[in-house]
Amino acid sequence: MNRKPEAVTDPLFDVSGNTYLIAGAGGGLGKVMARALSERGARLALFDIDEAALEHVGAAIPEALTRVVDMTDQDALAEMVQNTENRFGRIDGAINAAGLLPMAAAATFDEAVFRQCIDVNLTAAFLFSRTVAEHMRDAGGRIVHIASVSSFVANPEYAAYASSKAGLAQMVRVLAREWAPQNILVNALGPALTETPLTRDYLADPGFRRNAISAIPLGRLGEADDLVGALLLLLSPGGGFITGQTIYVDGGRTLV
Template sequence: MSIQLFDLTGKRALITGSSQGIGHALAGGLKAAGAEIVLNGRDAARLETARVELDARHALAFDVTDHAAARAAIDGFEAAHGAIDILVNNAGMQHRSPLEEFPADAFERLLRTNISSVFNVGQAVARHMIGRGAGKIINIASVQSALARPGIAPYTATKGAVANLTKGMATDWAKHGLQCNAIAPGYFETPLNAALVADPEFNSWLEKRTPAGRWGQVDELVGACIFLASAASTFVNGHVLYVDGGITVSL
């Protein structure tokens, strides 16, 4: 097998929620593999900072929870700059609360940010990919696609939906030459998990619960993303790839 299978030179990748955290790391990894990256976020100032940090040519500010805005941004970009060959649906949020006290507005925000965004951006990009007969869509799921913990039931529901929407995308779009897969990270040190990282009791639990005995580092997700974005995965479709230090396979 040639290493050229993983070369992304000449490809263009849009990464949603790429101003920080996992999206920022994946954007940098795809760029290092040769792809031209297009960053996305709602905060224009933070997005511009990330663009400079990653030396990216394009930063596309739009709200992934707004279906019309996502489609207008994608259609406009393709008309002006050309094809988006790879989409990483990374934008997401968390809200922790006992389920019996969970605010209804927070539940709705989780649905819009974690699952509606995958549909909105995925559909907008796929319409162009289908016309070209090729494309890669990578959705960011979670260990919570398969497991649950107290205080995050709605988040768990959204990530289960991301995994199943990924399967649905593959079922509908594989015949058009698209590969649609998901990466399911375990517990990684990110801004989203800052409160947990700072909690000694949670850290102790996590180290005992995870066979690898530690938090993941965001750069450890890059290899999986490059694999699913590249020619190395042309017959991989509807798959959820867990990158979790073994937490989902161990009691």
């Protein structure tokens, strides 16, 4: 009597048979997105700079193409994208879930760390977008970056991260305009604080965790699964008229 209904794929949100490339696929958000797309019949090419994390997600999705790639390395990135096309014949979409979150007071923020944050979160995001867009030229495609509530809100100690994520949200708008004629749709998701390897150490501080939760009107941290619905929208026919947007999936965090 308690039988689960048969899974129904709504054609509006269908991603089956499509090929997606995921940067930062070994991370807390990237691996959940990879699993969600794989479960819905997508073909995946996954990369990350962290070999162990990539192996972990690769073991769960053995049919995926997996490679260790540093996305700040333009040559390695180009090779990864080419390998994806060689393996699957086409690239329908790309998801950028790679990123760094260094936090420090502005007065003492280490310059090299600041530059590295911009390099990974913004410059590499640009290179990734451009490299995949070259392969989408004829058929169009979808690009989804993971921005952040920090694209919008200004938290102390977030000078590098918030700058990189605000830049990313604006870059998405520019690329959306430039590539609209090729039907390449460029968007971002803006998650609230979610417990992953990126944030685990900060959230281990009870005061930090309490403050983070109290800033979210829905009263809890984000979960990686919260992003799946909006991701499917941005990748599927249902999202075919959405471009240049950062969709905040944040429990209301950006409302304050």
